[in-house]
Every structure is written in structure tokens, then in C-alpha cells.
Amino acid sequence: MSSYHHGALAGALLDAAGELLAEKGLAGFSLRECARRAGVSHTAPAHHYGDVAGLLTAYAARAFAGLADALSAVPAGSDAAQVLQHQGVAYVRYALLLPARYQLMFSSGTLRRDDPALQREGLRAWACLADAVAAVTGRPAPLTAGDPDAALAWAAVHGIADLLINQQLQLPADTSWEAHTERMLAHLAGSWQRGAVLPEAGRDGVPSGHPAAREP
Amino acid sequence: MSSYHHGALAGALLDAAGELLAEKGLAGFSLRECARRAGVSHTAPAHHYGDVAGLLTAYAARAFAGLADALSAVPAGSDAAQVLQHQGVAYVRYALLLPARYQLMFSSGTLRRDDPALQREGLRAWACLADAVAAVTGRPAPLTAGDPDAALAWAAVHGIADLLINQQLQLPADTSWEAHTERMLAHLAGSWQRGAVLPEAGRDGVPSGHPAAREP
DNA sequence: AATTTGATCTTGACGGTGTCAAGTTTACGA
DNA sequence: TCGTAAACTTGACACCGTCAAGATCAAATT
Structure with a gap:
């Protein structure tokens, strides 16, 4: 048997x-x-x-690894702002793919934050986002761990994901979460790029081309 | 007895x-x-x-009321960006005052999101933040429930608070969470105040009028 | 080849939890 | 005054996480 x-x-x-x-x-x-x-x-x-915290910690570490993979799978492009925007959407998409998993990743009460694998994979995911922020702000690549710009970017995508999961964000009529997220991230990414200008001003005929760089 | x-x-x-x-x-x-x-x-x-969800829902409703009060206690000033920044700091301060309470407010799994009192107080808090966003973007006050700018502001402060609570934000050396938060929010608030919506909306003397037609 | 060894998994028990059913106490209005 | 309904208690049940002790099996040692 x-x-x-x-x-x-x-x-x-x-x-x-x-x-x-x-x-x-x-x-x-x-x-x-x-x-x-x-x-x-x-x-x-x-x-x-x-114990249960041990199992959930191991699962969360695997989840952070998946998030890092999802972020690094975003193709690099010529427009740094658009890359950051796409990474943000990929971030939120990964969160919404299995909401309970994402909530677990950030519920310090139920897992061990000092676990080596968890920290390692978490930093890997953070680095992906931070690199995109570095590119859009035109600063040299590895940003410091406490960099305010990278922190703001992370807080924004995390906030969007968490609020969407908890159904606290009301979507405008005929708007998907993806479109809504893109719009928010476009503003944020654009605010860093020189000549802070929103790309894609809507679908009412306004040409939504490259955001022109226009800051002296 | x-x-x-x-x-x-x-x-x-x-x-x-x-x-x-x-x-x-x-x-x-x-x-x-x-x-x-x-x-x-x-x-x-x-x-x-x-049941337990009922009690926690009632507590969360009271917590949202406290948050709304904390936000509306922020004094109005001449500089709209600074008001939004101060409201954001007040938001995060309220969250950090009792982290478990804040986590409860956004843990849909453990409370009843359809509770009338909970929704009412939640909207009250949202309205405070949305009004500050309306002021800094120069748009008429009450913003629609799905407004992307207000949603981004909320997502940002929520993300900052949640990441701080879960110890996922490393603070720069000799920097308090307040200073760090102020710095992030200053960038965000400034990105709206500069009139970053329309390319032709230069910052030279334009009295921050109606920025752009976001929706027809 | 026999045996020891150690990792793997099971059985059983304990205290704790949320919730249901039924009973007891109390306030208040007919 | 009395009955009725709200407020609260007692007791039970199933489920949970974890500890202790035992059973099983693969593999290394002798």
C-alpha cells in the first residue's frame, strides 16, 4: 500500500x-x-x-518571489514613466490574482517578518520597483532602502491594491480596475519625469502620445 | 448589589x-x-x-468616525498643497496611534462591509481627503466617488500607513516617520499644484483655474 | 546482513475559541 | 399587579493550535 x-x-x-x-x-x-x-x-x-506562522511565512516568501518575478517580467521600454506605470499595473494584478495571498504577505501579525527567505524575496520585489523609479527620476540605479520616491511608489501601488481588495475604491462608470489604476499611476509616474505631464488624457480624441519632456 | x-x-x-x-x-x-x-x-x-463580526464592525465604524474627525481637525490654510500634506500626516498619525485598529478598518474578512454606520463614517473620512484634493487641483468640491486624483491620494496615505505598520518602510537615517511621510506627501501634493495635467498649463502666472476636462 | 538511528508521520490529549439552545433574572408597560 | 420582552447566564458542541508520546520506515553504520 x-x-x-x-x-x-x-x-x-x-x-x-x-x-x-x-x-x-x-x-x-x-x-x-x-x-x-x-x-x-x-x-x-x-x-x-x-507552527501555523511558520507555514504561512514560507507561503508568503514564495508569494513575494512570485511578485518579484511578475515585476521583472515587465518589458523595459524607452519611456521610463510607462515602464513604471506598467510595473504598477503588474503589481496590482498580482495582488488581485489571489487577494488572500496578498493580504497574508502584509499581515505581520500572522507571520514571521524576520524570516530570511521572506526578507530576501521581499527585497527582490522592492528592488524591481525601485529600479523603475530610479529610471524615471533619472537617478543612478540602486536607490537607498529608505528612498522617499521609491517608498512613495511602493506605498501607492500597495495602497491601490489593498483598497481594491477591500472594495474601498469605487470605480468610475464603465471603467475597469486596470484603466483606473493606469490613470492613477500615469499621474504619479509623470510627476517624476521631467516636464511632469500626464500622458493619455482620455479617449475623447485628445492625442495621447509620448509625454513631452519640457522642463528646463 | x-x-x-x-x-x-x-x-x-x-x-x-x-x-x-x-x-x-x-x-x-x-x-x-x-x-x-x-x-x-x-x-x-x-x-x-x-457575533464577533458584528462587534468588530461597530468598533470599525467608530474608528472611521475618529479618523474623519482627525482629518477635519486639520486647519485650513492658504496653501492647498500644504493642507493636503498635513491631512495626510494626520491620517498616518491616526493609523499609527493604534495599528491594530487601523488594520481592522480595512480587513474585510473580519467585518461586515455593508454595515450602514461603517459605510457612512467611511465616506465621511473619504470626503475630508477628497476635499483637500479638490482644493489642490483647483476643481470644484465634491469630487465624484471614483475620482482618480482623490483615489490616488487615498491610496498613497493608506499605503504609507499600512507599510509603516507592517514595518516594510525603512526610514532614512535620523529621519522620523513624520518627516519621511511629509516628504512623500509633499511631492504628491506638489505634483497636483504645479498643474501637471495639461501640457499648455504652464506655471507662469496661471491662477490655478480649472485644469482640464478629464471627462466630457 | 543485521541493527541502530533519526527523520517522518500518527494518535491522543489539553485549553482556548465562536456559536447555538435553553434557562434565569430584571425592567417596564398594560 | 402581572405578564412580557429584553438582558444576561449556564451548558454544550465542534473546531482550532499545540504539546507529548508512540508507531513506521529509510538509510547509514557495524
Whole structure:
């Protein structure tokens, strides 16, 4: 009959956690239900992850890695502002893809913020965004960890994602979250680019070309 | 002896909830502990609030009211950008005053977003911020619920507050969160005040009139 | 090849939680 | 005065996370 040992429990538990988060949300997550779905006893996860915080921390680290990948998958372009805008949209898209996962990533109460893997992947995601900010502001590439511009960019995309997830942002009529997000990020990105000008002024015939650089 | 009936349980439970949130955080909140602190049995809260979501929803509504008050307490000034900046700092200050309370306000999984009082007080807080945005952009005050500029402002302050609470924003050396927040918000507020919407809207003497037709 | 060893997983128990059902106390209006 | 409804309690149930102790199995050692 099947082996007493599972063989790949650690990974299976992470997968089960993902399903569970998608179905029941972060508040409905349960370690026992997680073990149940992986087909093991309710204390099996403890041996691999210690406790519930350990499992969720591991899952969050994997989630930050996915976010970093999603951000670095945005193609580089000639228009730095547009690249930042696209990265922002990619950020929000990743968050909305599995809202409970995104909420977990930022719920310090339920995971261990000092976990090495979590910090590493978190910094990786941050670096993607910070590089885009550096490009649009015309400053040399690795920005400092506390850079105000990069922090503002991160706060903006995080705020947009979190407010959308919690249904606190009312979308204008006939406007998708993507269009709405693009509009907000266009303003933000444009505010850094020299000659702060909003690209794409709407769909009413106004030519929405490259934002002209026009600051002395 | 003291009455069998508590008399003011509803309010006492909200106070106990506040203490509990301050001590144990949102994850450590417990309805039974809440009742214990109010000196009643563990099922007493149900009669007033139904279930745990009911109590937390009522507390969140009170919290949004406090936020709206904190925002409207910011003195109006001649410089619209500075007013918006100060409101943003007041917003973040309120969030940091009791982080668990702020996290609760935006944790849709644990409260009832369709609660009338919650929605009402939430809109009140939104209106304060939106009015400041209207002033700095020079548009007529009440902005529509889905206005992108107001939404960006809200997302920014929410993002700053949430990232600070979750210790995801590294502060530059010798810089308080207030100074850091002021710096980010100064850029954001300034990006509107400069009239960055229309290319032809130069900053030379234009009295900040109606910037542009965003919607026909 | 037999045995030890250690990682993996299970069974069982404990205290804690939210919520339902039923009973007790109290205030208040008919 | 009395009954009725609101306020609150007692008790139970299922579920949760975690600890302790035991069972199983692969693999290295002897």
C-alpha cells in the first residue's frame, strides 16, 4: 500500500495552503484543514514548519518571489514613466490574482517578518520597483532602502491594491480596475519625469502620445 | 448589589475591544476575552452585536468616525498643497496611534462591509481627503466617488500607513516617520499644484483655474 | 546482513475559541 | 399587579493550535 511517509509533504502543504486561502480567505485559513487536504494527520505540518506562522511565512516568501518575478517580467521600454506605470499595473494584478495571498504577505501579525527567505524575496520585489523609479527620476540605479520616491511608489501601488481588495475604491462608470489604476499611476509616474505631464488624457480624441519632456 | 443587567454593555464592550486590540493585536482578539474584561459571560456580546463580526464592525465604524474627525481637525490654510500634506500626516498619525485598529478598518474578512454606520463614517473620512484634493487641483468640491486624483491620494496615505505598520518602510537615517511621510506627501501634493495635467498649463502666472476636462 | 538511528508521520490529549439552545433574572408597560 | 420582552447566564458542541508520546520506515553504520 501507499507509503507511510508522504515524501513531499512540505511542498504539498504549501499548495494546499494556496487552495485554502483562495477558497476561504486569510481569516478562514486553518492548519488542520490544510493537513486534511494534503492527506496527513493534523500534526504533520508542525514537523516541517513548526507552527501555523511558520507555514504561512514560507507561503508568503514564495508569494513575494512570485511578485518579484511578475515585476521583472515587465518589458523595459524607452519611456521610463510607462515602464513604471506598467510595473504598477503588474503589481496590482498580482495582488488581485489571489487577494488572500496578498493580504497574508502584509499581515505581520500572522507571520514571521524576520524570516530570511521572506526578507530576501521581499527585497527582490522592492528592488524591481525601485529600479523603475530610479529610471524615471533619472537617478543612478540602486536607490537607498529608505528612498522617499521609491517608498512613495511602493506605498501607492500597495495602497491601490489593498483598497481594491477591500472594495474601498469605487470605480468610475464603465471603467475597469486596470484603466483606473493606469490613470492613477500615469499621474504619479509623470510627476517624476521631467516636464511632469500626464500622458493619455482620455479617449475623447485628445492625442495621447509620448509625454513631452519640457522642463528646463 | 449591582444589577443583574449591565446597563451599558454595548459601549463597555467596544471599550474592552479597543484595549484588547491595543494589547494583543487584531490576530489576538477574542470575543470571550472581550466579554471577560467587561465582566460579563462569554455569550453576552452576542445579544448586542450578534457575533464577533458584528462587534468588530461597530468598533470599525467608530474608528472611521475618529479618523474623519482627525482629518477635519486639520486647519485650513492658504496653501492647498500644504493642507493636503498635513491631512495626510494626520491620517498616518491616526493609523499609527493604534495599528491594530487601523488594520481592522480595512480587513474585510473580519467585518461586515455593508454595515450602514461603517459605510457612512467611511465616506465621511473619504470626503475630508477628497476635499483637500479638490482644493489642490483647483476643481470644484465634491469630487465624484471614483475620482482618480482623490483615489490616488487615498491610496498613497493608506499605503504609507499600512507599510509603516507592517514595518516594510525603512526610514532614512535620523529621519522620523513624520518627516519621511511629509516628504512623500509633499511631492504628491506638489505634483497636483504645479498643474501637471495639461501640457499648455504652464506655471507662469496661471491662477490655478480649472485644469482640464478629464471627462466630457 | 543485521541493527541502530533519526527523520517522518500518527494518535491522543489539553485549553482556548465562536456559536447555538435553553434557562434565569430584571425592567417596564398594560 | 402581572405578564412580557429584553438582558444576561449556564451548558454544550465542534473546531482550532499545540504539546507529548508512540508507531513506521529509510538509510547509514557495524
